[in-house]
Amino acid sequence: MLTPKQISAFVAVTRAGSFSKAALTSGLSQPALTKQIKLIEQALKLRVFERTGRGVRLTPAGETVMEFAASINEQYDRLEAAIAKERASPAGAVTLAVTPLVAHVISSPVVLAVREQLPDIRLRIIEGYGAGVTGWVADGSADLAVSYIPLTQVRHLIDGEVLFDDEMFLVGTPALFERDCIGSAVRFADLEGRAMVLPTVQNGLRRWLDKAARDHGFELHPALEIDALSALLDTVAWGHGYSVLPGCASLEYVRQRALKTASISEPAVPAQLTLFTARGRQSSAVQQVIAVVKAQSRRLRAGA
Template identity: 30%
Template structure:
């Protein structure tokens, strides 16, 4: 094709970066395989024969299609794809999952996102077994099968029905009415944070109503039948709607550290790496907006007004 476009073997050789004898041999071999002469010489160079014109008109569209196919395959090969399985606790999932799904679809249109919700203990089992690509866990440390990266240090809040008088804008652990508290069950990451904070204050271990459902805990609080302890992200909508109130717990121990965890025995795909960046961006954005309260690692701190 380059010879026909250039009009001479010498100019075609320069364009292709090949020696002229090499180009001539390739054309001779092609003509022999086709059993037809493709070019004829004239005073100003070379031109296509009738057979050469038919060959040119047939091959050019085919080569263009091959270029399109090659480009398409290259783009899809380089585009992050596959299925990414993401596990998250309900306390933060209600805030970040919906917008995160939208941004992930835009960033990785060739990939599919599967989101699983569960409490931290179960999520840790999934990540250790290599069943999920990325998980958000409470206060997990790097182990022999997992790698963790700090994400958010969340403030914890006493959550109760709206309209209940609050003694002050913050509340000490010793000021809690433990007889009214309903919490997630022992063994869950958020519960461990509360238990350790109570121990650090020298308070005898209370007996709680245990409910392994953030939704049910919020419903009990809204009905005025119990108080609970949750991060602000779990109740920010209900607080904004005037259905619940949230009082920040002032103890330095009443803070929950969230980390992003990946399995060491599971390769981290390009799509998973993009999801990791999007999760961090989402958390920093929600902290800045006030929907999450605490300090995002790599981001700003948001304090309760």
């Protein structure tokens, strides 16, 4: 039958009305969404979408699937929470490390869920940059961390699990987009030579971007380096250059500043939001907080 990932993708495309719009909110690239929908149609042996001039709409079979899919998606998270409650109530202190870019989409929802579902756990959240938060997990200062730092860079020290691929977007003012004739998508290679405002090299996202640039035969030389998301976006809004940011962590703030975005293609270069944990067996309390973080990441991916 259908997997939770397939159901989340189906609900996201249905609600958005197009694969491109769904990619902005689901945490999956358009190719990844297309793949999940194809898997659904293969499993059901039915077409669930038909293309229109502006996007897609449900077929009669798709409407039947949608009657159940939205509630199944919601029930999946409820089931996980219920199972967590039924287990012996874990207790103790758990430290979660997050980077500034993901703090605002992870920290508050996780804190609220832990207080509601796991009242005997004392959750502590600390903030740092990519190398810092993974280092804290490695030396025991933190039990788990969430960051965009590439898993390959720290796999020899700690364990990691990719939560989802977050599509990357070029961000800039409408005036810059008009001046440079940028539409809804831009090739990654076209970033070469542009005035950029990017996080510092300590930041996990910056490491993704530097690696992708090297893979395309050029180096990024940002005019300004700012780690704080709010200050970075304000600087872009003042017209000092473009930035490249992941959709789930930043698009809400991008819209608040009336900035424009273009998906990065040819090829798409998604950043992977990754959960890092120490090697060895985790305590019951840590395992429960890990489950809460994963549940929140599913909501982010589904655009909930």
